[in-house]
Amino acid sequence: MDIKPNIKLFNTLSRETEKFAPIKDGKVGLYLCGPTVYDYATIGNYRTYIFGDLINRIFSYNGYKVKYVQNITDVGHLVSDEDTGEDKLEKGARREGKTAREVADYFTKLYWAESDKLNIKRPTISCRATDHIPEQIEMIKTLEEKGFTYKTSDGIYFDTSKQKDYGKLATLDIKGLKEGARVEANPEKKNITDFALWKFSPKNENRHMEWEPPWGIGFPGWHIECSAMSIKYLDEPFDMHAGAVDLIPVHHTNEIAQNEAIYGHKTVNYWLHGGFLMVDGKKMGKSLGNAYKISDITDKGFDPLVFRYLTFNTHYRQPMNFTWEAIESSKEALSKLYKTVAKMLPNEDDRPKLSTEWGDKFLEAINDDLNMPKALAVVWELVKNDSVDSSTKLATLYKFDEVLGLDIKKYATNLSELMTQDSKLPEIVDRIKLERDVARQKKDWQKSDKLRRNIEALGYRVEDIDGETKIYKI
Secondary structure, eight states, X not given: OOOOOOOEEEETTTTEEEEXXXXXXXXXXXXXXXXXTTSOOOHHHHHHHHHHHHHHHHHHHTTOEEEEXXXXXXXXXXXXXXXXXXXXXXXXXXXXTSOHXXXXXXXXXXXXXXXXXXXXXXXXXXXXXXXXXXXXHHHHHHHHHTTOEEXXXXXXXXXXXXXXXXXXXXXXXXXXXXXXXXXXXXXXXXXXXXXXXXXXOOTTOOOSSOBOOTTOSEEEOHHHHHHHHHHHHHOSSEEEEEEEGGGIIIIIHHHHHHHHHHHSSOOEEEEEEXXXXXXXXXXXXXXXXXXXXXXXXXXXXXXXXXXXXXXXXXXXXXXXXXXXXXXXXXXXXXXXXXXXXXXXXXXXXXXXXXXXXXXXXXXXXXXXXXOHHHHHHHHHHHHHOTTSOXXXXXXXXXXXXXXXXXXXXXHHHHHHHHHTSOOOOOHHHHHHHXXXXXXXXXXXXXXXXXXXXXXXXXXXXXXXXXXXXEEEEO
16 A cells, blocks of 8 residues: 655654655554553543544555554553552552452443543554553563573563663663653662562562463563563564653653663654643642543533534643533634534535645644644634535545544534524523523633533533533433
8 A cells, every 4th residue: 555645744753844654555553552440530631542543543544554553551551650569559459348359340441431422433453551461571581582681589580781872762861861860760770770570479468460471470660561562563673663752751761771771773653742730830639639530521521522622722742631612612713613513514415525725734734743723723713714604514524534533423413403402491491591500700610510411410511612502402
């Protein structure tokens, strides 16, 4: 298959925007670091998973056959994100009063359910770390044979001094690092950047998940898991490895170290990283009470796709600031898009024709390092362009939605049906609506949300469009 689109990507490894060149013509191998399933995923996590979904959708849109692999971390991710502290799954098990496997299964199921609500396409392959222990052990054995490991009282470690270019992904100043500045102090480590390949089970602790390789009963290090699973399913080298920006200095740096120590050459061509999500301009964190979940968004009356739309307003590499005012604005914008399409539906042609001109503009945007703010601008320019007939607009917008994933046709069709219903409201509904309008004008979102739920409890649907509130009988 001869595919030659001009897709440009910012490669963290080179710190440059590069034209994408696949290893195999017409095919793409993509690995995205998935969730550690010990607790609820936050909206910050989901920004990363939407980013992975966009890579998958955009390359598919360009005609590539994408093999998309995403892991589920269900063991070995310690609370420090490095080599010290408690395993997050063991911590989750103690918190929930369940086994680590029960906790992992519960939050994995929840992760897929919420991903579906966000219209995140399922990966080609989803793989659990605990299902790939033999592959991880074999990798460690190979590293041991090649002289890259040593043993301490708490595990088997990778000796980073054996690699001259260790830290190249993060451009680490190894000599300038201080003990405890990047990883927590461990007097038995030869170098402060050395990391665990295998951790021994503490003698005074009963773990839920442990295995017995040649070195001693324990569990794998976090970094070896992704190396084993990505290469098992994508071979090496493969095209793209993606994840959040906070994975650069430790997790992805250590993946590269392991891979290249084993194979002797580069195993991933493009490293892609998504920016942080902040809340009200501050770092998001559970201790700050602003680590919002998808359920926090839906509880306030927002469809999860409104959050998906909101993420498109910021380029994936830039920090994104989440505010309730911002998601309210996105709700109004998305509702306006659905309403505009709904009004065009009576003119939909049975033999739709796409606009080549607008299609080229959209393609140029998404192929420019996944530039979704630019792509959204193209969408709205098309919607507002009176020189394009409705049928062509509809067909072109539906095509764009293969990337956007906003279910434009489904939501617009539903809205069109609602708009044809009798608009006369019962007195009680009309009274609550007026009260809610006042609350919204005062930006009293808590009261507004409560009144919206009261209206919905009476069997009506609330749509806020263009600053106006429309209510329809369900």
